[in-house]
Amino acid sequence: MAGLKEIRTRINSIASTQKITSAMKMVSAAKFHKAQETFYRFKRYSSKVDEVLLQVASAANDSSLAKWFAKPTESRNIALVVLSSNSSMCAGFNQNLAKKVIDEGPKLWGELWKDNRIKVFCIGKKGADIISKKGVTPQLIDTEIAHLPLFNDVSAFFTQHILEPFRDGTYDAVFIAYNEFKNPAVQEPTIRQFLPFTIPEVVTKDSKSSDNLIFEPNKGDILKAIIPMALKTSFYEYTLENAIGEHGARMTAMHQATENAIELSKQLKLQYNKARQAAITKEILEIVSGAEALRG
Structure with missing residues (x-):
């Protein structure tokens, strides 16, 4: 679960960065x-x-x-x-x-x-x-x-x-x-x-x-x-x-930074879902194994 917490922290951090770069892009565009x-x-x-x-x-x-x-x-x-x-x-x-x-x-x-x-x-x-x-x-x-x-x-x-x-x-x-x-x-x-x-x-x-x-x-x-x-x-x-x-140049750079943040956020969310599913599967296996041990 520590891995999931770390990934969530990174996702939140990238989301904050994306908001900043997107705002800077709009200011530079104006x-x-x-x-x-x-x-x-x-x-x-x-x-x-x-x-x-x-x-x-x-x-x-x-x-x-x-x-x-x-x-x-x-x-x-x-x-x-x-x-x-x-x-x-x-x-x-x-x-x-x-x-x-x-x-x-x-x-x-x-x-x-x-x-x-x-x-x-x-x-x-x-x-x-x-x-x-x-x-x-x-x-x-x-x-x-x-x-x-x-x-x-x-x-x-x-x-x-x-x-x-x-x-x-x-x-x-x-x-x-x-x-x-x-x-x-x-x-x-x-x-x-x-x-x-x-x-x-x-x-x-x-x-x-x-x-x-x-x-x-x-x-x-x-x-x-x-x-x-x-x-x-x-x-x-x-x-x-x-x-x-x-x-x-700044408008273009901030646009590219925003696009990179979106792409990285997608990758981290996919990684987070895979890790979460693996953790859930592991917990189910542990429960099933414990139940089988009690029966045996």
Whole structure:
């Protein structure tokens, strides 16, 4: 009977776990749909800003503006922004991204990475914890943006730590490591160059030339305003995509955990019934044997 009691305890424990994972799945699903709605609503705006940026990029031939688009002659100072989450229980969302950074770092940046000379900015606690254990020391860890990505907060972070240092020449290039959202179950770890901004070849070969654009009141002033705004918009879009991936990964993980709990509960109930039947059969045999002994 001790075996039956142990099985009952496990069944009750798994039932409690199933309730928790099911509740977390519903919470993550609600957050996922809200984050997805915010992302796609903002995407329509950011796409238009990107179109404007691509149109005026070739017009930024002034030395002070060309830096945003021109490939650096040498990359001695590099900044890397790692987007992760503050919370766990989202499968390999953070681990896969950290592994991507650790594995690809030496290939992308060589001695700069090996000598720990890459300035790493972590948005999200979990990503920072993982890469810190691998010997990479983050320059800064921001948990507020990962918890709730608001445009003003993201813009302030980007301006202070990325935009102005790049403009002043502190960094030759800026990269972003993030999980590219495919669907709720799939997020692809990606490392992408963010600055200098790369103009797609299809745009440079387009027949529409920036020479036909009319700037009012002044081309230089307009470009100086448009370029930072477009870069802030693009960076904020990455943080929104990171939020979608986190909630999608957690929703999927909790769904799988709930399904596993249901399956395990079925197996334990079957095991419990078999053990109970065996115990009952044993008791009946003992009673019958005792009755036969009294007769004999």
